[in-house]
Amino acid sequence: MPRFAANLTMLFNEVPFLDRFERAAKAGFKAVEFLFPYDFPAEEIKARLDANGQELVLHNLPAGDWAGGERGIACLPGREKEFRDGIGRAIEYASALGVPQLNCLAGKAPAGVSSAELKHTLVENLRCAAKGLQVHGLKLLIEPINTYDIPGFFVSRTDQALAILDEVGADNAFVQYDIYHAQRTEGELAVTMQKHLARIGHIQLADNPGRNEPGSGEINYEFLFKHIDRIGYTGWIGCEYKPAAQTELGLGWRQRLAS
Template sequence: MFKFSANLSTLFQDRPLAERIAAARASGFHAVEMWFPYDVPPARLRDTLLAHGLPMIGINTAPGNVNAGDWGLAADPRRRSAFIESLHEAFEYAQVIGCPNVHVMAGIVDASLSHEAAWDAYRANIDEACGMAARHALTVMIEPLNSVDRPTYLLTKQQQAIALIETLKRPNLKIMLDLFHVQRGEGNLIERMLASLPYAAHIQIADVPGRHEPGTGEINYPKVFEALQSAGWSGWIGAEYFPADGTQAGLGWM
């Protein structure tokens, strides 16, 4: 039996955060995750999670200035100080709320930088992040995003993430395996998923196109779940999709 987590940044968006947690519990989810929880004091979020008996299993580092085009800070060597600050913020927050995994966002390749310079900065920054996270018994997750929706994002391929993990040899460095991004950006979903599975800490799901709930697009999720079961996946599967017609109406897949 699979364990499903509700992503509170995409589901139950018609409610305040505390009510989203309650709704996730009432809807049958056994954990939650979210992108950026930093608008809520960590102690308050911790208490709300405890009140509903749900763990928070994943958060992201802060993305930077989204309005200016940021989507992570690790790929820009000129912003190392801001990146380190984002690590301290995320890891301290994760400790308070009891969250074991932090997705350290790669970021875009700035037009003034070469791809090689961006990758060198990213590799060094992820190595630093793993060292910091290990002191707090936290896992660093990296997530390739598809180049259709994020054409300037640095990390776009599963094989890039696998190669980085094998290069750095950090035991607390894992992939956040987002099946929406795999299908939209690379295709050959089940084969790529199975290749990445040994490196993965977490799986996220949404359908293609539209990034709606499973069953609304081209991905054969019954076959995907069958492959995951055959492979012995026992970790969490995060529902990170934008409901086509309201969260409750779209939960039949689960």
Template sequence: MIRFSANLSMLFLEVPELERPAAARRAGFDAVEVQFPYDHEAARWRDALHAAGVELALCNVPAGDLMAGGQGLAAVPGREAAFREAVAQAAKVAQVLRPRNVNVLAGCPGPEHDRERCLDTLAGNLAHAAQVLGDLGMGVVTEAVNTVDRPRYLIDTTRAALDVIDRAGHPNLRIQYDLYHMQIMEGDLIRSLRTHCARIGHIQFADTPGRHEPGTGEIHFPNVFAALDELPYDGFVGAEYVPTGRTEDTLAWMAGRRR
């Protein structure tokens, strides 16, 4: 049976951030994700997670200016030192919060940068993150992101994500497979999940169009979830969507699927 995690950067926004782990637990989740858990002391996050009885499935390495529309850090030549500082910050927090995986966002290098050089930069940075965080017992993942929502995003297909971790050549690297992004970019979700299961470290989902909860768009989630049930995938499947109402009112897709 699938183990679901709730992305607290998008769900349960009705309550303050440090109260969201408890809200997620009451809703039936036994794990959560936080995109960037750096605005509070790590100990406060740790206490909130422990009090709620949930584990942290995933967080991201700080991504510089990416979330504000910039190029990010991980794939931009010349920003390697800033990326290493970001990994050090993530490692410090991860030692306290013990996430299962830490995600590296490739980012959107500008047209002034050669693509091959960007891929080499990303590969080197991924290998560094994989070593540092692997020494602490955490996996490192990177994800393909659709270029409709994020124009110029460097890694935009499953194949591209696999190729860059192959280029990095570190055993502590897998892909994060996001159903929402990959439905937009390539479709054929079930076959892709079956084909690449062994190389997937984390899965996320939202329906499309709209990036809302399952049942609001074109993805047939009952079939996708049934396929995941049959796969030897031992990670979490993260709900990372924009709720169309109160989060608790958008969880019909979880009916009968709580572990």
């Protein structure tokens, strides 16, 4: 049976962030993930994890001015120092929180910069990140994101992410496979996950359309959960969806579709 981690950026977000750990635990989640920890002292987050008997399975590297609309800076020429400073900050949090992997958001392609230059910048930054993370026993992930939700996002397909990782050449670098983003961009969910399982470090989910809970849209999650088990994926699956109502009211999908 799949193991589900609550994405605290998306779930239980009617309460302050640090209160979401307890809500997730009461809802049966033994693991959590979220976008960024950097607005809070690591010791405060660690205390909430420990108090609720949870493990943290994922957070992201710093991603620029999120409130201002940036969605990562790894592909942006001229921002290399900021990106590389962020690696050190992320490792400090990861070491304190016990998280095994960090996700890198590539960012949106700016006007007037060639794809070749963006790719070169991204590859060099990922090489630096992978090297730094490897010293601490951490995995680096890169996530393709659909360009309907984030127009201009530089890495939008699984094959593109894999080609970039081939150039990076780091054995601790993997794809973060988000079922929702993949459905919107390319489909072929079951075949893609089976074909590239060895290179997928983490899976996330939401249904489509609407990015709500599984069972609310077109994706056959009952089949897909069985398939994920069958092909041998043993990691956590992050629940990165927008609850259609209060999170707890929509959690019946776990028993209905994944048992």
